Amino acid sequence: MNRIYLDNAATTSLDPTVLEAMMPYMTEKYGNPSSIYSYGRETRMAIESARKSVARHLHAHPAEIFFTSGGTESNNTVLNSAVRDLGCRHIITSLIEHHAVTHTVEYLCHSNTVRVSYVNLLPNGHIDMQHLEKLLSSSPDKTLVSLMHANNEIGNMLDIMAVGNLCKKYKAIFHSDTVQTVGHFPLSLRDTPVHFITGSAHKFHGPKGVGLLYVNENIQIKPFLHGGGQERNMRAGTETTYGIVGFAKALELATENMEADTAYILSLKKYMHQQLNEKIKGVGFNGDVLGNCLYTVLNVSLPKTEKSELILYNLDINQICASGGSACTSGADMGSHVIRAINNNPNQIAVRFSFSKHNTKEEVDSVVSKLTELI
Numbered sequence: 080m081n082r083i084y085l086d087n088a089a090t091t092s093l094d095p096t097v098l099e100a101m102m103p104y105m106t107e108k109y110g111n112p113s114s115i116y117s118y119g120r121e122t123r124m125a126i127e128s129a130r131k132s133v134a135r136h137l138h139a140h141p142a143e144i145f146f147t148s149g150g151t152e153s154n155n156t157v158l159n160s161a162v163r164d165l166g167c168r169h170i171i172t173s174l175i176e177h178h179a180v181t182h183t184v185e186y187l188c189h190s191n192t193v194r195v196s197y198v199n200l201l202p203n204g205h206i207d208m209q210h211l212e213k214l215l216s217s218s219p220d221k222t223l224v225s226l227m228h229a230n231n232e233i234g235n236m237l238d239i240m241a242v243g244n245l246c247k248k249y250k251a252i253f254h255s256d257t258v259q260t261v262g263h264f265p266l267s268l269r270d271t272p273v274h275f276i277t278g279s280a281h282k283f284h285g286p287k288g289v290g291l292l293y294v295n296e297n298i299q300i301k302p303f304l305h306g307g308g309q310e311r312n313m314r315a316g317t318e319t320t321y322g323i324v325g326f327a328k329a330l331e332l333a334t335e336n337m338e339a340d341t342a343y344i345l346s347l348k349k350y351m352h353q354q355l356n357e358k359i360k361g362v363g364f365n366g367d368v369l370g371n372c373l374y375t376v377l378n379v380s381l382p383k384t385e386k387s388e389l390i391l392y393n394l395d396i397n398q399i400c401a402s403g404g405s406a407c408t409s410g411a412d413m414g415s416h417v418i419r420a421i422n423n424n425p426n427q428i429a430v431r432f433s434f435s436k437h438n439t440k441e442e443v444d445s446v447v448s449k450l451t452e453l454i
């Protein structure tokens with residue numbers, strides 16, 4: 080039995096071309112990028128050309144690009160520095176952000192004089208823009224808005240331009256967690272009114288453990304990690320040269336093939352949506368599934384029965400990888416904070432299927448057929 084991997088919003092396979100680009104920096108080219116000898120300068124050049132390449136693909140300036148250990152560190156850096164360095168005393172966010180944001184916001188609110196407001200959600204999981212404007216217009220304090228570009232569990236996409244323009248109007252700082260959209264969606268940061276975005280290579284066939292932090296050139300923050308002067312004094316620690324090279328290569332490949340990959344993956348998602356509707360009685364979908372939603376994610380809602388409660392385990396026994404929520408809760412029976420926030424229906428079980436260019440229609444057929452047996 081072949082494994083069917085439909086958990087690509089959690090992590091993706093490493094592209095062999097990316098591995099090939101990384102390999103020299105994992106083997107013979109291991110010199111310290113901060114050294115003065117030429118052997119180290121070679122790795123420094125690899126990092127700087129990766130930075131330029133990432134900046135080019137995101138339409139940003141290389142000076143605005145910093146490499147970190149992943150989306151979690153990038154989000155932590157933004158939220159901490161918005162409070163500490165930019166004087167934000169009010170954070171507006173939502174209950175459906177990734178835990179890298181929600182848990183950091185909770186921590187900041189417990190340990191600082193910062194308050195949090197949660198923007199209302201519409202029944203389809205989109206944020207209520209009118210409520211956002213109300214929160215912004217009535218905030219007497221310097222405010223940080225932290226709202227993700229695409230939700231990792233239901234795929235809903237934020238109107239990043241509209242939110243950015245609102246933030247501009249009320250002079251708020253705007254951070255968008257773009258971990259699910261960097262490498263999947265064309266971003267032009269030059270034309271997007273956003274102060275911070277974050278990304279992670281392993282979401283688009285790059286290596287794990289390397290992230291992106293974009294800081295708009297008009298913003299000045301201090302480092303989150305203290306130590307050496309790497310990343311222009313912004314992120315201490317010897318650079319993961321192979322990871323950074325892998326990030327840039329993965330983003331280059333993802334950008335080159337984005338149009339074709341998007342169309343193909345969307346066709347798989349639509350096909351699975353249609354097949355499930357046809358073959359499973361009582362099936363539903365969480366989020367704005369065929370509307371303003373990322374093409375990689377399909378969050379399915381099944382009627383709760385003794386069998387459907389065990390669905391993730393039974394899928395696993397059948398070599399099908401899917402999850403109940405974000406990577407950190409998948410497989411665990413804690414339930415999903417996202418599903419709870421948008422649709423607190425105890426009689427439904429949510430299963431997230433997330434696709435990549437490596438999935439096929441035949442795999443979708445097998446999963447749908449297995450699901451009909453398992454519930």
Ligand code: PLP
Pocket residue numbers: 088089148149150151152154177179227229230231256258259278279280288289290405406
């Ligand atoms: N933000 C979102 C939306 C994510 O989906 C993830 C990964 O699950 C993260 C942040 C954390 O990224 P990383 O795994 O690189 O720390």
